[in-house]
Amino acid sequence: MDFNDADLRSRYWHTTSHIMAHAVKRLYPETRLGIGPSIDQGFYYDFDHETTFSPDELKNIEQEMKKIIREKLPLERFELPRQEALDLMEEKGEIYKIELIHDLPEDEVISFYRQGDFVDLCSGPHLEHTGQVKAVKLTQAAGAYWRGSEKNKMLQRIYGISFPDRQMLIDYIQQQAEARKRDHNKLGRELGFFTTTDYIGQGLPIMLPKGAKVLQILERFVEDEEEKRGYQLTKTPFLAKSDLYKISGHWQHYQDGMFVMGDPEKEAEEEVLALRPMTCPFQFQAYLQKTRSYRDLPIRYSETSTLFRNESSGEMHGLIRVRQFTISEGHIICTPEHLDKEFSDSLELARFMLKTIGLYEDVSYRFSLWDPKDTDKYIGSAAQWDAAQSAMRRILDHMDLDYTVADGEAAFYGPKLDIQIRNVFGKEDTLITVQIDFQLAERFGMTYTDKEGHKQHPFIIHRTSIGCYERTLALLIEKYAGALPLWMAPEQARVLPISEKHITQAEQLAEKLRQHGLRVTVDQRDEKVGKKIREAQMDKLQYMLILGDQEVEAGTVSVRSRKEGDMGVMPVGDLINRLLRESNERVN
């Protein structure tokens, strides 16, 4: 059995989910079945069950699954005409399956799989018999809405995973434990990058000096790079009157996600302000401050922009989902002729950033379209959406980019190309996004005069280059397990004097390195050098500089690198050159 084969793996896990459902039905016959697919890593099944399954109950289910596996029950496929299929599910009381059958197209073949006395509506495919599943573990129970809609009932979901042999399961569990050690939310707090407090609140992290330093390094790098690429920096206000958001459509389509100050009911008498959830309308105001010619375009605005979004309580997570964050935001205002180049340049800039920080290999691309069935969520007409989407599709295909298409994931004003990344738990999030907008220029009355002297509405590209800094930092911490590459490390080297009598020289050495712009500290504590090394290692320091009698006398320094260990002594000048080269070349 080749478990590297994705199809086989998914069949394997899908069959395991049937075994789990079978076990649940044996133990809790009243339970009704939802759906139970295989996923990236394992499988789940949703059950309509009175209470959440406790860890003990999961153990029992696991035991029952082992019995079913030992019974080596064959999985038999059979098909039924629609009415008979409905009758069968009716007889078993499977109301959710009935709903699924009703939603199948008229001409769809309706198939079932049977193992022993358990029958499930399913298109398959499956393994031949339950005995082929060897090592099983149910990993967690969680609530999940029926058909993914919060308007529906919440079912009880059980996640699990299975493998063809015991050792693979042990390895998997081990691997998960290792991954968890990289979790930015744990490591980032331990290493002193950020913290949160009850008094400030959820989703509002405090960036401690170390975290703040990394963000500053990234921000300066991005601002400088964007300036080289023709962007102009703006600094726009963090809040605005509701009037602004009414024009942009945020008031109608995004208000739930905004912090509003004042009472919208009394708007006639009182001022109502809101913190900005996006930068676009602000930079549009900058564009509007004078009349524009086609000769002025493209105009590329960028801003290291702090945004505020009122996320609901259960959605916050470490630095990945927060209520206040800072993004490398920018808007390119251009003519139709510029669109292709500006869009592909924006994407190229984002990919350059990913390469520089070392995440280039870890991302996937998602082309996010609107949902024409849910037009209330969006502004603009179907014709405008078709135009923007087909323009983006044309550019993407021209760039030979490997992407997936996601319906209903667009912004309310236009389609997006999202650069997706997975965190240490395998959960996918958007890191970077580049969007095409054919709508907001018109709403804001943004125009330029074309060659013929006619007023035209420009096209707008909404884009971020490195994404939101907090989220990017979170993924960097996970990628490098806290040991950030030298160029972005908050503390690049630490001088470790052997004893108290070397402290003065240690300070002099550190000062000399600082003169070259290196971020260096001295461990002045009255501790043995072994302990100082151990703690520097745990603090993820890239370089430890040990200074004792020998080095002081010879004018050298003993260098220990995190990666290579003891590197022996070297002249201070050599050390400086080495550190500067590694830092300036942004070696990852």
Next chain:
RNA sequence: GCCGCUGUGGCUCAGGGGUAGAGCAAUUCACUCGUAAUGAAUAGGUCGUGAGUUCAAUUCUCACCAGCGGCUCCA
């Protein structure tokens, strides 16, 4: 917002209806030390917050707050 788990000194954790312990960290002292933890002493907590039950609550119940895993939503 929804389903569930968790909350004990700065950190990791033990305990448990009769007002609390360990290791690390911190402070002080001694040692002046050569590549992943020197030793000793001292100090530090109204057990997340607020109600309720009880003679008595950190322990039981409820609510709230915060952290975690999912769902929904999203950069």
